[in-house]
Amino acid sequence: MSLRTHIGNIRLPWAVWLGGGLLIVHLIMALFAAYVAPYSPTAIDTAHIMEPPSPSHWFGTDRYGRDIFSRVVYGGQVALLISLVSAAISVLVGGFLGVTTAYIGGVFDDTVMRIIDAMIAIPGVLLLLVIVTGLGSGTAVIVLAMVLSYLPGVVRVIRATALEYVPREFMLAARVRGEHVWHIVWVELWPNVLDVLFVEFAMRASWIVLSVSGLSFLGFGVNPPIPDWGLMVSENRAMLVTAPWGALFPMLAVSTLVVALNVVSDEIAKLLGVDRGARI
Amino acid sequence: MMWDIVRRVLTICVTLFVVAAIIFAATEVLPGDVATAILGREAAPKRLAAIRQQLQLDRPASERYWQWLGGFVQGDWGQSLARPDQAIRPLVLERLRNTFWLSLLATCIGVPLAIILGVLAGLRRNQWLDSLVSVISLIGMSLPEFVIGSLLMLVFGVMLAILPAVTIVQADAPLTKLLPSMILPTLTLVIVMVAYILRMIRSSVIDIMQSEYVQMAYLKGVPQRLIIWRYIVPTALLPTINAVGLTVAWLIGGVVVVETVFNFPGIGRLMTSAVSDRDLPLVQALGLIGAFIYIMINVVADVATLWLTPRLRTQFWRPNEET
Numbered sequence: 001m002s003l004r005t006h007i008g009n010i011r012l013p014w015a016v017w018l019g020g021g022l023l024i025v026h027l028i029m030a031l032f033a034a035y036v037a038p039y040s041p042t043a044i045d046t047a048h049i050m051e052p053p054s055p056s057h058w059f060g061t062d063r064y065g066r067d068i069f070s071r072v073v074y075g076g077q078v079a080l081l082i083s084l085v086s087a088a089i090s091v092l093v094g095g096f097l098g099v100t101t102a103y104i105g106g107v108f109d110d111t112v113m114r115i116i117d118a119m120i121a122i123p124g125v126l127l128l129l130v131i132v133t134g135l136g137s138g139t140a141v142i143v144l145a146m147v148l149s150y151l152p153g154v155v156r157v158i159r160a161t162a163l164e165y166v167p168r169e170f171m172l173a174a175r176v177r178g179e180h181v182w183h184i185v186w187v188e189l190w191p192n193v194l195d196v197l198f199v200e201f202a203m204r205a206s207w208i209v210l211s212v213s214g215l216s217f218l219g220f221g222v223n224p225p226i227p228d229w230g231l232m233v234s235e236n237r238a239m240l241v242t243a244p245w246g247a248l249f250p251m252l253a254v255s256t257l258v259v260a261l262n263v264v265s266d267e268i269a270k271l272l273g274v275d276r277g278a279r280i
Numbered sequence: 281m282m283w284d285i286v287r288r289v290l291t292i293c294v295t296l297f298v299v300a301a302i303i304f305a306a307t308e309v310l311p312g313d314v315a316t317a318i319l320g321r322e323a324a325p326k327r328l329a330a331i332r333q334q335l336q337l338d339r340p341a342s343e344r345y346w347q348w349l350g351g352f353v354q355g356d357w358g359q360s361l362a363r364p365d366q367a368i369r370p371l372v373l374e375r376l377r378n379t380f381w382l383s384l385l386a387t388c389i390g391v392p393l394a395i396i397l398g399v400l401a402g403l404r405r406n407q408w409l410d411s412l413v414s415v416i417s418l419i420g421m422s423l424p425e426f427v428i429g430s431l432l433m434l435v436f437g438v439m440l441a442i443l444p445a446v447t448i449v450q451a452d453a454p455l456t457k458l459l460p461s462m463i464l465p466t467l468t469l470v471i472v473m474v475a476y477i478l479r480m481i482r483s484s485v486i487d488i489m490q491s492e493y494v495q496m497a498y499l500k501g502v503p504q505r506l507i508i509w510r511y512i513v514p515t516a517l518l519p520t521i522n523a524v525g526l527t528v529a530w531l532i533g534g535v536v537v538v539e540t541v542f543n544f545p546g547i548g549r550l551m552t553s554a555v556s557d558r559d560l561p562l563v564q565a566l567g568l569i570g571a572f573i574y575i576m577i578n579v580v581a582d583v584a585t586l587w588l589t590p591r592l593r594t595q596f597w598r599p600n601e602e603t
Binding site: 114115117118119121122123124125126127129130131132133134135206210213214217218219220230233234237240241244247251254255258259262263 | 291294295296298299301302303306307308418419421422423424425426427430431433434438439529530532533534536537540551552554555556558560563564566570571574575
């Protein structure tokens with residue numbers, strides 16, 4: 001079942017329109033951040049500190065006089081870039097490992113899977129924090145940390161999917177024809193896991209947005225003054241009563257992006273007939 | 281069966297061994313060792329060398345790994361770097377007690393709630409109740425823990441001012457003193473947890489309602505109530521035991537953010553401060569403990585599934601193959 005055969009006759013419920021619309025708004029804002037944002041996200045303006053939302057500053061300003069709307073827009077760029085790149089790397093490397101372990105099996109399979117089991121056994125945030133402790137902070141470290149924590153799940157799922165195809169006749173036929181291992185893995189096996197791989201990408205992108213914002217909320221994300229939603233919330237959280245706009249707008253931004261990604265990835269899973277309900 | 285148990289135990293040992301190796305490698309072999317963590321980057325080389333010798337950092341990493349792991353197994357978890365003269369084990373155990381009660385409270389409220397909502401939504405598929413439950417679950421899955429936590433704190437802690445917004449009680453306070461501070465963190469964890477578990481229960485209920493034996497029961501006129509409680513619910517709960525296990529295990533990671541939001545003195549809060557202080561031995565200990573708890577919870581979930589499903593107790597059953 002490919003995406004194309006479905007596109008013609010889909011009837012989308014309102015939630016999907018809402019989710020898809022939100023995602024498109026987020027993508028456009030991130031892509032054209034330089035045109036959308038009225039100010040520089042890092043420009044300090046001591047004359048306008050902690051101002052409430054107004055026509056000149058739509059989302060108000062923070063305690064350094066930085067324009068919150070501009071910071072939210074650029075923060076989206078950072079969040080989407082990190083999440084999509086990390087999700088893409090996890091899915092490609094994880095997919096490759098999943099397919100090769102499923103086909104080759106034996107000692108290679110055992111070794112890789114024991115390492116994967118161990119990585120899954122270090123619960124989410126703890127693994128991220130262990131990596132951050134070792135490598136320090138910064139954008140590259142976050143991407144690496146995200147890949148290392150989300151890749152093991154992809155390997156398991158893709159390996160299980162690929163194992164269903166390994167005993168099939170077309171695989172046997174390829175082996176009998178005397179094809180090379182790489183040919184069998186790439187040309188025969190790989191195309192069969194693409195549907196699942198695509199769903200994994202969409203799901204994991206939404207989880208990674210959550211994790212990245214959580215990590216920067218804890219203070220171990222991108223380095224300031226790079227605008228980041230999680231960091232903005234933790235900076236302005238203490239003033240949630242006196243100046244709520246500082247924390248509320250980044251909260252709204254991260255929540256709408258994750259809602260959009262979740263709705264869209266659910267719909268993709270449904271269209272491709274991939275069961276995602278049984279997994280965390 | 282006997283062989284299965286032996287193999288399980290061996291697998292757990294191997295996994296923990298690899299976990300320890302990953303944690304050790306990530307924190308020790310990479311640039312910036314403990315000595316620079318203590319003295320800072322601009323420290324004099326002589327003092328660095330002295331500290332390295334004192335902490336035995338001049339010995340090869342593999343040798344230190346064995347020593348660390350050996351000590352850990354025997355109950356010697358080392359000394360904290362950032363807190364002078366503080367042994368790690370009593371510190372971690374004290375905080376673990378607080379996190380344990382927090383997680384237990386969240387699980388005892390969250391799991392039954394998720395089951396009730398999930399079954400109701402599954403039975404009334406595509407009606408208003410189902411839509412409402414689905415929207416709630418989507419929100420619970422999509423809002424980061426720090427957003428849910430901060431909003432709850434704003435509403436109940438500040439605007440209504442009926443619950444303590446942050447924990448100001450000492451870490452070693454008796455449980456009764458700690459309880460009021462646990463309400464908002466628990467609520468945050470429950471919201472996220474329910475969102476995940478109820479989705480799985482709902483889809484499992486829907487699957488079973490379409491199965492032939494349930495259709496058959498309807499056709500031969502079994503009362504609706506009996507069908508729901510005897511035919512659907514028990515079968516629907518089985519595949520979710522593992523999901524519940526995974527979600528409870530997620531709590532170990534999830535508490536890090538939630539405890540930080542509410543300044544709750546558990547292992548999550550301890551972990552974030554250990555990372556900020558670059559207190560490597562403490563980070564290593566907490567990582568290993570977290571992994572140990574995670575593995576144990578999953579073993580319990582697996583055994584529970586096995587116990588409740590005779591059909592799986594055959595020689596063909598392979599643990600973890602399906603995940």
